Amino acid sequence: MTTTPRWRALTQHHLFWPVAVLVVLLLINVPFTPDFFSIKMTDGHLYGSLVSIVLFGSPLILVAVGMTLVIATGGIDLSVGAVVAITGALTCSYISDQADQDSLSGVFLALGIGLVAAVVCGLWNGFLVARMGIQPIIATLIIMVAGRGVAQLITDGQIITINSEPYKLIGGGYWLTLPFSIFVVAAVVAVTVALTRRTALGLLVESVGGNAEASRLVGIRSMRIKIMVYVFCALCAGIAGLMISSNTSAADGNNAGLWIELDAILAVVIGGTSLLGGRFSIGGTVVGALVIQTLTTTIYTIGVPTQTNLVFKAAVVIVVCLLQSPKFRAKVFGNKFGSGAGSGAKGGGTSAATPADTAPTTAAAPKMEVS
Amino acid sequence: MAEPRPVLEMTGIVKEFPGVRALSGVDFRLFPGEIHALMGENGAGKSTLIKVLTGVYPLDGGTIALDGQSMRIDSPFQAQQAGISTVYQEVNLCPNLSVAENIFIGREPTRYGRIQWSRMRKDAAELVDRLGLDIDVTAPLSSYPLAVQQLVAIVRSVGTGDSDGAGAGTKVLVLDEPTSSLDRDEVLELFRLMRRLRDEGVAILFVSHFLDQIYEICDRMTVLRNGTLVGEHLVSELDQVGLIQLMIGKAMDQLEGLHEHQLHAEVGETLLQAEGLGRTGGVAPFDLEIKKGEVLGLAGLLGSGRTELARLLFGADQPDSGKVTIGGKQVSMSAPNDAIGAGVAFCSENRKTEGLVPDLTVRENIILALQAARGWTRPIPAAQRDELVAKYIKALDIRPANPEARVGQLSGGNQQKVLLARWLITQPKLLILDEPTRGIDVGAKAEIQKLVVSLSEEGMSVLYIAAELEEVLRLSHTIGVLRDRKLVARIANGPEITPTRILETIASGEHQ
Missing domain, CATH: 3.40.50.300 (P-loop containing nucleotide triphosphate hydrolases)
Structure with missing residues (x-):
């Protein structure tokens, strides 16, 4: 019995279920791809399924990390997919106009233009939500819908292709044997964690999301905090947009980052951050994003027909969300995994609960002699 | 029928939370046709006992018997089915619906899947009338003041079980702090309703911090302290000073x-x-x-x-x-x-909605005002923060004295102290x-009043x-x-x- 408290502490850690799901998903691949976990060195680059999962999951992790902070304030950002498209379109169209697409200064300027556009989108969202008091889902819907149009305007409705070696590095290049995007993601995650947990930003975000009125009365400048997280979220989406367009060396205003907002929200939820706001976990979100990317990979490796892969994905997501619910766990596994809040409703509907044999005693109140 | 049988008997109730034993072996009984007060300081276990009884918390030990039959209560719904109804301090009704709809919500009389509106209104009117209340059941609930809404909540809980043919009705009615936002006339109206229900044989469990009200309306009381049973007394045999001594365990x-x-x-x-x-x-x-x-x-x-x-x-x-x-x-x-x-510092009267952030810990709630004043870029250094928090937890005697505890799980008095600590830490003028x-x-009340005096002595x-x-x-x-x-x-x-x-x-x- 000595392991029980430890096991309990482990299962109640907020990352336990997301990580467990990730491990199970990874293991499912092994029978189909026996060398799933092996990583080979070819031409000085590391290759393998695990590396691919992180590489292809990079844009999603970025977007989801930004989304986490927005959701923690009790908001939501539907515009990230459109911001991905706008950033990619602006950057690529600037580079494609250059005489020398490999010019470092030109590429840096292009990156700057793209990210500034992302920040402007974030400011707009933050302005509508924090200053105008518009519901986040509506406020961000505006750029979600209009943004793709803007992206198409920038690219003239075409897919712009470019041929720039320096730009290719961001989403498709290698550095120190690993895909460069992994370093970008690691840097963004590290900066986010430092920004939220080394400063008081995380606490203030959680406070605003946990109780907005109390936060106002305690003197937190929630308006500023909200604008900040929307800008940060858009900036993350912008970097993801650079990555996606760099990986394909093309800007597709119509399809780049399509539906990524939904995957990102899902990743945040799988990571254990409540959509109601309050407590958030960046680590959880990263794991959540990896779960979704692994799922996509798994769908291909186990050969689910492409027409039905969305159904398969939905089924897995339902299972993951159920596992996340303390109530569900208490029902299925009993108290072993229950978090104490769930009432082990095994004996639901015991007949002892329906007393119909005796009518209520209507005698005048009996005074009991109590010593 | 020489000795009336208790309608409710709770024996050896144990409830534990991580790190806290909220109830250790509490016995509690309730007789039909009595109004019974549950007394104790904040954190004594009153709310926990009620939540165990009404199925909000699962039991960790002990038994509950209703009408002599041992039973499990796993959810508030089951408790209601069994005839245990609860009305909380906050009215949990839909203000935009009519009074009749509120009374019958979730158990509307239906025929062929259609709601029988006229029957519902008629039944509601009869129920309200039977309880001696003058309320138009077709008016929206929001057109009545809070006090009347509370009466409607009681009518609703009493009406439970009438329409589905079981006919058991409410045997036990739990009223948790129903009077805290009512004025004197409204309290009298509430008491009238309570007496009426008592005379119909309902056992009423009444929780209030107003001692005068306890002495006015209650027949018997059970006193808890630190999660244990101190005693069960007839109200007529225990005076207020004696009661307070029992509650705080020492002379006041x-x-x-x-x-x-x-x-x-x-x-x-x-x-x-x-x-x-x-x-x-x-x-x-x-x-x-x-x-x-x-x-x-x-x-x-x-x-x-x-x-x-x-x-x-x-x-x-x-x-x-x-x-x-x-x-x-x-x-x-x-x-x-x-x-x-x-x-300037401000502790709102609405602790939950305008004060605390329930998801955050005691520590985080305490430092919130100071941190907000410093801005997000200048976090309070961990060592200094922990020292400050420990100091105020000790000075105000916040229990449990665990800075990591989630503030939503603390009792009302301790939550109030957390709020006070939050502002005192900023050294307001x-x-x-x-x-x-x-x-x-009572105990926490006295502590807070003494604190006010000593703060004013220090020039605040x-x-x-x-x-x-x-x-x-x-x-x-x-x-x-x-x-x-x-x-x-x-x-x-x-x-x-x-x-x-x-x-x-x-x-x-x-x-x-």
């Missing part, structure tokens, strides 16, 4: 000394001066002066503008006339930040306390709002009287000022 500290002390205390120069400050729909323009180290008490009926006045002084609502100077400098009061910057002792137990000014006039008189150097959203009088406290004099001022609107 005399608060009378405080009063003497305050009467002789000196106050300093002017700290805050408000001139013509007012807000349409809030409180009429008023002039107010608060001196350094002064306790200014506000007296007045519920809704007389006490809270509104305090909120204006904090910038929680924006004034539309007048100006405020604090320490000689004019403060704009367009947002709480302005007031906080000038050294003026502390505004709006009903700091509402809904908390306090604006103290409380419904209990005795409390205001005991602590204040000066008393501001509000009536119909107007500050009508400022009275210097003295030996000749009694609650009756204050009441006369409230009633007449002028001070003789």
